[in-house]
Every structure is written in C-alpha cells, then in structure tokens.
Amino acid sequence: MAYSVLIVDDSPVMRTFIRRVLAMSGFEVGECMEAGNGDEALALLNTRHVDVILTDINMPGMNGEELLRRLGAEGVLKTTPALVISTDATKERISRMLALGAEGYMSKPFTPETLREKLELVLGDRNAPRA
Amino acid sequence: MPPELEPLPSASPGLDRTDGLDQNDGLDQNDGLDQNDGLDPAPALGQTAPGLQARMDQEPAAGDTIRQIMAEVLETMFFTQAELTPCEHGWLAAARCARIRFEGSHCGEMLLGVAGEAADTIAASFLGLDAREPTGAQRDQVIEELSNMMCGALLSHLWPESKLTLASPELLAWQEWPGTGALHRCFLAPEGTIAISIRLLSRTGEPGAVTGPAEVAEVA
Numbered sequence: 001m002a003y004s005v006l007i008v009d010d011s012p013v014m015r016t017f018i019r020r021v022l023a024m025s026g027f028e029v030g031e032c033m034e035a036g037n038g039d040e041a042l043a044l045l046n047t048r049h050v051d052v053i054l055t056d057i058n059m060p061g062m063n064g065e066e067l068l069r070r071l072g073a074e075g076v077l078k079t080t081p082a083l084v085i086s087t088d089a090t091k092e093r094i095s096r097m098l099a100l101g102a103e104g105y106m107s108k109p110f111t112p113e114t115l116r117e118k119l120e121l122v123l124g125d126r127n128a129p130r131a
Numbered sequence: 132m133p134p135e136l137e138p139l140p141s142a143s144p145g146l147d148r149t150d151g152l153d154q155n156d157g158l159d160q161n162d163g164l165d166q167n168d169g170l171d172p173a174p175a176l177g178q179t180a181p182g183l184q185a186r187m188d189q190e191p192a193a194g195d196t197i198r199q200i201m202a203e204v205l206e207t208m209f210f211t212q213a214e215l216t217p218c219e220h221g222w223l224a225a226a227r228c229a230r231i232r233f234e235g236s237h238c239g240e241m242l243l244g245v246a247g248e249a250a251d252t253i254a255a256s257f258l259g260l261d262a263r264e265p266t267g268a269q270r271d272q273v274i275e276e277l278s279n280m281m282c283g284a285l286l287s288h289l290w291p292e293s294k295l296t297l298a299s300p301e302l303l304a305w306q307e308w309p310g311t312g313a314l315h316r317c318f319l320a321p322e323g324t325i326a327i328s329i330r331l332l333s334r335t336g337e338p339g340a341v342t343g344p345a346e347v348a349e350v351a
Contacts, residue, residue: 013258013272017208020259058297087283092294107287108280109207 002030003123004048008041008055008067009034009085018054018085018115025112027119038062042070045080052123053082057097065100072101081122085110186312187239187330193289193314197327200284201318208280209256216319222246223305223326227271229278231300233286236293239331241285243278244305249323250274256322275300281327 005022007015015034022029033048035041037059044050053071057064064084071077081103086093089107097105103122106114187193198215205211226244233239245253254265254273265273278300286295305326308315313330 011272011276013254013269014276016258017276058299060299087280087287088295088297089284089287089291090293090295091291108284109204111207 002028003051003119004031004033005029006033006035006041006044006048006050006053008036008038008053008059008064010036010056010059012036014056021110021112021115025116025119027116036061038064038067038070041067045071045076050080052119053080054085055082055102057084057086057088057093065097068097068100068102077101077103081124083118083122187314188312190289190314193285193329194316196285196288197314197316197329200281200288201316201325201327204277204280204284205320209253209277211253211256211320211322213318213320213325216317216324218315218317218326220305220307220317220326222324226250226305226326227274227302228305229274229300229302230306231278231282232298233282233295234298235295237286237290237295237331238333239329241278241282241327241329242306242308243274243281244326245274245277246323246325249320249325252322253277253320271302275302282329285329 007018009015009018019032022032031048033044033050035044038055039062041053041055042062045053055064055067062070064086068077068082068084071080071082082101083104083106084097084102085106085108086097087108094105104118106118110118201213205213223244225247227247227250228242228244230240230242233241250270250273251265252262254260254270255262257273257276258265258269279297283297286293286297306328308328308330311330313328315326315328318325318327
C-alpha cells in the first residue's frame with residue numbers, strides 16, 4: 001500500500017528534491033503530484049485523490065497560508081493532512097500554520113528520516129492509503 | 132551607499148506590513164538579543180533608532196550560527212561538507228550569487244556566492260544528477276534555494292521569537308559590504324568555495340551603524 005502525495009512548492013528544484021528525499025526515506029509513495037502554488041493545488045485536489053499534502057509557505061499566487069485557510073474552510077484538512085515545509089522556523093510562524101490546520105511543520109534543512117517520521121506522524125492511522 | 136530597501140515582492144500577501152507584523156511582536160528579553168534589540172520603538176522611515184543594535188557583526192551568536200547552519204544545510208540537503216576558510220575574494224567576480232532580503236522584526240539582506248564549478252556540482256548533488264546534467268536554470272534555482280535555506284535557518288536560529296518575511300531570492304553579482312556591520316564568512320567545500328554575507332538595514336535601506344572598519348572573518 002502506498003500513499004498519494006501532493007507537493008506544493010513554487011521551486012521546481014525543491015519539488016524534485018522532495019521527491020528524491022521521499023524515495024530515500026523509504027516512505028511508500030504511490031502517485032506523487034506537484035503544484036506550483038495554492039491555486040494549482042486546489043485544482044488538483046478537486047479532481048484527484050491525495051492522502052497527504054506537503055506545502056511550502058511563500059509562493060506567488062496563492063501562498064501556503066491561504067491554501068490552508070481554504071482547505072480548512074472546505075473541510076479538506078479533516079481527511080487530508082497537510083505538512084508544512086519551510087525555511088522559516090520561527091515560533092510565531094509555526095504556531096500560525098498549525099493554527100490554520102496544518103497537521104505538522106518541518107523546517108529546512110531536513111533528512112529523509114525526519115521527513116518519514118513527520119509523514120507518519122501527520123498521517124497517523126486516520127488515512128488508509130488508496131493508491 | 133547601497134540602494135534604498137525597496138518594498139519586498141509580495142510572495143506572501145497575507146504577511147505584509149498591514150498584517151499585524153508589528154516590529155516588536157514576539158520578541159522578549161530571552162531571545163539572545165541585546166536588551167535593546169527590537170525592544171525600542173521601531174524607527175520611523177528615515178530616522179535612526181536610538182540604541183538599536185544594527186550591526187550583524189556584533190550579534191554575539193551570529194558567527195557560530197552561520198558556521199553551524201552552513202554545515203547542517205550542506206550536509207543534510209546537498210550531501211557535502213564545508214569548513215571555514217580564509218577569505219580570498221578574487222573568485223567571487225565569477226561566482227554565482229543570490230541575494231535575499233528580509234523584513235519584519237529585523238530588516239536586512241543576505242548575499243550568497245558560490246564558485247562557478249561548485250555551483251554546478253552542488254546543484255547536481257541536490258537534484259541527484261551527474262555533475263554535468265543540471266541546466267543553467269536548474270543551477271540558478273538551486274543557488275536561490277540554498278540562499279533561501281541559509282537565510283531562513285540562520286534568522287530562525289538567531290531570533291526564534293521574531294516575525295520575519297523573506298523575499299524571493301534574486302540572482303546578481305557579488306557585492307562587497309565593507310564598513311556596514313555585515314558579518315561575512317567563506318567556506319571551503321570539496322566542490323569549491325562558498326561565501327556568505329549578512330547585514331541589517333534600517334527601514335530606509337541604510338546599513339546599520341557605520342562606525343567601524345569592515346568586519347571580515349579571520350580564520351586561523
């Protein structure tokens with residue numbers, strides 16, 4: 001069984017890196033989708049099944065905060081957890097993103113092991129992977 | 132004199148100055164700062180903040196933190212290592228450089244320079260490619276990402292209680308910042324040399340107290 005993952009980041013190289021680290025981590029990934037900002041992520045989420053969302057914060061267009069706000073308002077975060085990945089590790093930022101409904105927060109730099117641990121934590125046992 | 136600090140690109144529309152980013156919010160006296168840092172009323176545009184510590188080179192933990200963060204970022208995300216090295220800046224004329232500005236509780240900018248051959252290899256390591264595989268665009272994006280990670284991690288470590296917004300990195304030529312209170316370090320990785328400078332700016336874009344000579348790392 002593998003999880004479908006949506007990576008939301010405006011940097012193509014960062015999306016590639018996250019894919020790479022996911023593979024290195026041993027986390028079971030089925031379909032791995034990418035979006036360059038919150039708008040693209042919402043469009044994907046309307047048509048595709050996603051088990052977990054990995055999102056950056058600062059992005060052109062809809063940023064990570066607004067994405068979480070929208071997903072929270074639509075009830076998506078109740079079934080699809082979001083893990084925020086950011087360079088910003090200030091306490092205020094972390095609190096703000098968790099308050100918006102993010103299930104977890106991971107600051108860069110991070111190891112494959114840390115990514116796997118965070119994913120297992122945010123997924124818990126509430127999501128049975130479909131992919 | 133550097134150009135004025137321009138308004139930051141709004142990559143994060145919800146986090147501009149109208150969004151509650153009060154300059155003193157979140158700072159307390161236990162965040163490792165001088166007692167005056169960030170606790171004085173924020174200076175109005177064009178004014179000097181009385182008692183405001185504005186020299187990065189005088190931030191007690193900054194030197195060690197840069198060293199620690201550089202090592203951690205390179206090892207964890209780029210699968211390489213780097214150590215402090217004496218500064219010889221001739222190579223920087225041909226380096227790949229990115230600048231990233233930040234504002235909020237602290238305003239300033241960070242400059243990262245990576246030697247040309249090192250930029251290609253570091254980009255390849257980041258992307259899991261062979262050294263000659265990354266395109267020029269990918270190499271530049273990786274340099275931007277490295278500067279973003281360095282700046283975000285550095286500021287978060289130095290001032291974990293702060294509220295900061297980082298602008299998008301910009302690629303440009305290396306700039307020397309003598310006499311501006313900038314903190315500067317050079318690192319040697321197997322791939323080549325990496326330089327980093329960071330300084331605080333006032334709201335008008337002036338460097339912090341310009342009272343001393345250029346502060347460049349002296350490495351034994």
